[in-house]
Each structure stands twice: as C-alpha cells, then as structure tokens.
Amino acid sequence: TEKKYILAIESSCDDTSAAVLCNTEVLSNVVATQEIHRQYGGVVPELASRAHQQNIVPVVHQALAKANIDKKQLSAIAFTRGPGLMGSLLVGTSFAKSLALGLDIPLIEVNHMEAHILAHFIKDQDTQRPEFPFLGMTISGGHTQIVQVNNYFEMKVLGETLDDAVGEAFDKSAKLMGLPYPGGPLVDKYAREGNPKAYPFPKPKVEGLNFSFSGLKTSILYFLQRETQKNADFVQENIKDICASVQHTILEILMDKLKLAVKQTGIKRVAIGGGVAANSGIRSRLKEAEETMGWKTYIPKFAYCTDNAAMVGIVGYLKFLEEDFTDQSAAAKARYAI
Numbered sequence: 001t002e003k004k005y006i007l008a009i010e011s012s013c014d015d016t017s018a019a020v021l022c023n024t025e026v027l028s029n030v031v032a033t034q035e036i037h038r039q040y041g042g043v044v045p046e047l048a049s050r051a052h053q054q055n056i057v058p059v060v061h062q063a064l065a066k067a068n069i070d071k072k073q074l075s076a077i078a079f080t081r082g083p084g085l086m087g088s089l090l091v092g093t094s095f096a097k098s099l100a101l102g103l104d105i106p107l108i109e110v111n112h113m114e115a116h117i118l119a120h121f122i123k124d125q126d127t128q129r130p131e132f133p134f135l136g137m138t139i140s141g142g143h144t145q146i147v148q149v150n151n152y153f154e155m156k157v158l159g160e161t162l163d164d165a166v167g168e169a170f171d172k173s174a175k176l177m178g179l180p181y182p183g184g185p186l187v188d189k190y191a192r193e194g195n196p197k198a199y200p201f202p203k204p205k206v207e208g209l210n211f212s213f214s215g216l217k218t219s220i221l222y223f224l225q226r227e228t229q230k231n232a233d234f235v236q237e238n239i240k241d242i243c244a245s246v247q248h249t250i251l252e253i254l255m256d257k258l259k260l261a262v263k264q265t266g267i268k269r270v271a272i273g274g275g276v277a278a279n280s281g282i283r284s285r286l287k288e289a290e291e292t293m294g295w296k297t298y299i300p301k302f303a304y305c306t307d308n309a310a311m312v313g314i315v316g317y318l319k320f321l322e323e324d325f326t327d328q329s330a331a332a333k334a335r336y337a338i
C-alpha cells in the first residue's frame with residue numbers, strides 16, 4: 001500500500017497532543033499535559049483553552065520533528081471536532097483548519113469517543129486487534145460509555161453515565177480522603193494492599209446499560225464524616241481498606257454492566273480504553289472474565305488509552321481511505337454523539 005502521512009491534533013480537554021502516522025503506524029505522538037489544573041483539583045476550562053493556545057505550535061513542531069517528516073509530505077490533517085470543552089476544541093479545530101488550508105490538503109474531523117475505541121487498531125502494539133463485532137468500553141476522567149462496534153464506522157452506544165464519569169468517581173473519592181488530584185492512581189495503589197470488603201458501599205440502581213456514580217461519592221462523603229467524628233484519624237489509619245472498598249464498588253459497577261452487555265448482545269469480545277484502563281483491578285477482573293466466562297479482552301498500550309493524538313490519527317487514516325473529508329466550515333462541537 002501507498003504510504004500516507006497523517007498529522008493528527010487532539011485538544012478536547014486538558015492535553016494538547018499532536019501525532020504523525022504513516023498509515024496505521026505511529027511515527028510520533030507528543031502530549032503536553034497541562035499541570036496548571038492540579039492546584040485546582042480539576043480541569044479549569046478557561047485555563048485549558050489558554051494552555052492549548054501556548055502549546056499547540058510547539059507540540060505540532062515536535063511531532064513533525066520526531067517523525068522526521070516535513071509538512072509538505074503530509075497527506076491530510078485530522079483533528080478532534082468533539083465532544084469536549086468548547087474553548088479547548090476551538091484551538092485544535094482552528095489550527096487544523098488553517099494548516100490544511102495553508103498546505104492545501106484534506107481536512108478530516110474525528111469524534112473523540114470513536115478515537116478512543118479505534119485506538120485498538122494502531123499498529124505497533126503487543127496486543128491483538130479485536131475482531132468485529134466487539135464491545136468497547138471507554139472509561140476515563142471525562143467519559144464512561146459502552147459501545148457496540150460492528151465495524152470501523154458502525155458503532156452504537158449501548159449505555160453511558162448519567163452523571164459523573166468513572167475517573168471522576170475515583171478522583172472525587174480520593175479528594176474526600178485528602179489525596180492529591182488526580183487521585184485515581186493512588187486509590188489503585190492503596191487498594192492493592194487493602195481489604196475490598198472492609199466497608200460495603202451501595203451500588204446505584206440504574207436500569208439497562210447506563211451508569212451513575214454521583215450517589216457513590218455522596219455515600220463515601222457521609223461515611224467518612226460519620227467515622228471521622230468518632231475517630232479523627234480514621235482516614236489515615238484505614239486508607240488502604242477504604243481505597244480497596246471504594247475501588248471494589250466501582251469495579252463491581254463496571255463489571256455488572258459489562259456482563260449485562262455481553263448477555264444482551266451475545267458478544268464476548270470486550271475492548272476497553274481511557275485513562276481508567278490503567279487500573280490494576282479492572283485489568284485483573286478482565287483476565288478473570290477470560291478464564292471464567294470465555295471472554296476475549298483487549299487493552300491498548302497505555303499511551304493510547306489516555307487522551308492522545310495517535311488515536312485521532314488512526315481514525316484520520318481510516319477516513320482518508322474512504323475519502324471522508326471535512327469542509328472548512330466544520331465547527332467544533334462540545335456535544336457530539338458517536
């Protein structure tokens with residue numbers, strides 16, 4: 001096959017990223033993570049937008065330099081059109097449009113949620129590509145969604161969160177325990193040494209394949225308030241058991257829905273992605289499901305789980321093959337369904 005070079009740009013939330021792909025192979029994938037949000041304990045949209053403005057040109061230059069590609073060799077520019085924060089999306093969208101116009105090459109819009117799922121089809125990974133149809137579950141600080149994937153561009157959302165994303169549930173619980181943002185990885189770390197059954201938290205009652213995590217946060221808040229009234233050092237003394245119990249509840253919620261999705265569709269191939277896919281608990285649950293229920297499970301390389309432009313690039317390449325190009329009038333979309 002002919003070599004096509006795609007420059008991809010991702011700026012939907014708080015990571016500014018640019019990647020260069022040669023067909024399905026990633027030549028570079030540069031991510032500038034915005035540290036500014038840490039001190040606020042969450043992403044501040046206005047600051048994210050400003051940081052993208054500062055980062056976008058150097059990040060694109062680095063991506064081209066690392067790939068050892070001149071911009072004149074590019075076949076197309078792919079960019080995340082949505083969903084995400086409007087002020088963040090606008091930076092990547094405007095930049096991608098201008099560059100495509102300047103180079104006189106096609107522009108390709110990418111849906112961020114489709115990109116998380118198609119990240120499995122990036123070439124240089126140890127794991128196998130999932131066969132169609134499969135179930136995709138994207139779990140991160142911004143999203144919680146189960147999708148039936150019949151083909152590259154034939155996806156159907158089966159369920160999603162009605163309130164907080166699963167990563168938010170981790171981060172907000174961690175914050176209640178006084179852990180720094182983002183607390184997900186720390187909860188994971190402590191949970192490994194704690195008793196997951198120490199403190200039972202209620203699971204939400206949500207019909208079908210949708211999720212809800214805001215109730216869990218509230219019950220953790222009340223639980224911690226009650227216990228610290230009795231013993232001011234309760235959290236410090238029991239951090240491992242609390243984290244293990246919180247994580248256990250979150251994993252039960254995720255696995256219950258996955259099992260239901262498998263039951264409803266008859267599809268036993270389950271591919272997960274998003275930052276929470278780094279969680280050691282979800283990884284062992286999926287392994288267990290392979291052994292006990294005959295599932296086949298897939299997790300992309302971590303760099304392609306968290307927000308990154310390489311996943312935008314693989315969608316860009318697949319759309320390039322279909323000549324599915326975007327008009328210069330395309331506007332960023334904060335809400336953008338699969």
Ligand code: KG4
Pocket residue numbers: 013139140141142143166167168170171182183184185188274275276278279280305306307
């Ligand atoms: O995909 P991502 O980097 O950014 C977006 O939200 O788009 O995901 C970040 C989220 C954060 O909520 C973070 O706490 C969570 O993923 N996370 C984890 C782990 N590593 C990252 N949550 C639980 N366990 C982990 N090991």
Ligand code: ZN
Pocket residue numbers: 112116140142143306307
């Ligand atoms: Zn994302």
